Amino acid sequence: MTMLDHASAAQPAVEIDSVTLNYFTPERETLALSNVSLKVAPGEFIAIVGSSGCGKSTLLSMISGLLPPSRGSIRIDGQAVTKPSPRVGYMFQKDTLLDWRTILDNVVIGAELLGRDMKVSRRRAEELLTRYGLGEFLHSLPSQLSGGMRQRAALARTLCCEPDLLLLDEPFSALDYQTRLALSDEVAGILTAEQKTVILVTHDIGEAISMADRVIVMSRRPGRIKSEHRITFPSFGPMRPTPFQARKCGEFAGFFQTIWDELDIHQMQ
Structure with a gap:
């Protein structure tokens, strides 16, 4: 089985x-x-x-x-x-990243809205982004990333709050x-x-x-x-x-x- x-x-x-x-x-x-x-x-x-x-x-x-x-x-x-x-994490067709926030700040936005411990959430976000090949772009803006990179960042944002x-x-x-x-x-x-x-x-x-x-x-x-x-x-x-x-x-x-x-x-x- x-x-x-x-x-x-x-x-x-x-x-x-x-x-x-x-x-x-x-x-x-x-x-x-x-x-x-x-x-x-x-x-x-x-x-x-x-x-x-x-x-x-x-x-x-x-x-x-x-x-x-x-x-x-x-x-x-x-x-x-x-x-x-x-x-429940929801990832849409468009990445909906906020253009005025860095990639790292975009990824932790859900944790902010839920009132999570931000030190823990930022550490989790950094780990996810590094694991997904975006470690060099933590402080970049979405406009500086390719479409595929933006979608990886959107996935990291979805996973940051650890949904089931x-x-x-x-x-x-x-x-x-x-x-x-x-x-x-x-x-x-x-x-x-x-x-x-x-x-x-x-x-x-x-x-x-x-x-x-x-x-x-x-x-x-x-x-x-x-x-x-x-x-x-x-x-x-x-x-x-x-x-x-x-x-x-x-x-x-x-x-x-x-x-x-x-x-x-x-x-x-």
Whole structure:
């Protein structure tokens, strides 16, 4: 039995039970998500893919406590989600670094807002930034960093408050393809070392397959879970390949074709 199998037998890190979301405007009611149920094991990395507007990012907002569901419930470690919690780290598509603060000061901003011990938090931030190759840029401004470096700084900011659960909303989509590939390898290594539970939302099927333990495919709006795929690469051996290595495994193309067909992308052209 693998470590993930042991984790799966324990209490879920995240449990989404029959969640539905309706949007109301003066003109009409829109059903955004319909009867979504999902369990995420402690330490599991899942990726959610689906067409634009299917509710992927909306689901992350509800898990984070920023948006309440119309019906159903969400629990983290058995506790109902009713508001944002420092136990949940949220990394967005844009790095949202503050241009007038140094990289180090950007990374500790969450700790400041939570009233944490700033000496401890700054030490943690320095360790993270150094580990992620940004030790020479602690006192640089965001404008002096490349896109990939800024995203590593944003990840350090997300991890600085030591959340148990990480929500990643298209964190690499603003980067060029080469940087995306390199950064996905780096981030996967970082998150494996940090032993966090991770939920990634992405439009990139290859990114989902290469990074995640499990890929969740959502239908077009109203978003429902259409299928789930446990991602394994037995041809690589007993160890988990890096994202770059995974793309070269024979199983990768099969997963990609299956998920591509399930997304019905060709019907949206």
